[in-house]
Amino acid sequence: MRTVVFDLDGTLADTSGDLLAAANACFQAMGEGDVLRVETDAGTALRGGKAMLTLGLTRLGRMDAALVDSYYPMLLEAYGAAIDTHTFLYPGAMQAVADLSAMGYGVGICTNKPEALAEQLMASLGARDAFGALVGADTLAVRKPDPEPLFETARRLGGDPAKTLLIGDSVTDRETARAAGVPSVLVTFGPSGEDMAALTPEALLHDYADLPDMVQDLIGVNR
Structure with a gap:
């Protein structure tokens, strides 16, 4: 075959809208609010969770690989909880x-x-x-x-x-x-x-x- x-x-x-929402949930937990937007960051969303966290933290001037790793499980949980909203x-x-x-x-x-x-x-x-x-x-x-x-x-x-x-x-x-x-x-x-x-x-x-x-x-x- x-x-x-x-x-x-x-x-x-x-899937970019729901992926970005999950990443923003992590930034909200950091006290930063929504850092990523569909209009500008959809391409990064489709490269995965760690890419989104890296972009957002870099934008905030807080990039730290350990921080990316620590928030990644939270991102996956948030994404799974609202996987098909957008x-x-x-x-x-x-x-x-x-x-x-x-x-x-x-x-x-x-x-x-x-x-x-x-x-x-x-x-x-x-x-x-x-x-x-x-x-x-x-x-x-x-x-x-x-x-x-x-x-x-x-x-x-x-x-x-x-x-x-x-x-x-x-x-x-x-x-x-x-x-x-x-x-x-x-x-x-x-x-x-x-x-x-x-x-x-x-x-x-x-x-x-x-x-x-x-x-x-x-x-x-x-x-």
Whole structure:
């Protein structure tokens, strides 16, 4: 089986609002109020909790790696408690997933979000059952851009890891696909969309309606 593997944050869904709210809960606990804003910091939100804490503390002139580590568990707890208040699936994403499944592709998720939170979010969005496998940041001993999580996702789908394709939105996803020796498609509608062309993926995705044909061109059975 050929497989199509999706990143989650910034690729399938815009999770930046809820991620930033969780980080701001930490800054509020420090007595600083809301330090991060969706309008300016959505791209950092999609790089993870520690990236948000680092940005906020740097902005405050209080950057300390130990402080980042100490507040990270609080951020995860706050995020889990309000994981889908502002989050939304990108238009057409789930139709594209359904179309790919109908075409015979195995479809899964490989994310650097902790597995339990990724499972919780996809279930809360009513989208988990559309994916045959989900591998998170802590599912294995390594995470993206190491290629092994991508390979493991393909294997769990019953596919050949050499015949997969990664859909993502970041340099991490591009490097993961390159390390795996497989094609990557980067979306342009996320917070960092204008930067994706410079990463030279095999394709850029502007609209999920175009994805099934794009997948056929890149890893279809006639390739």
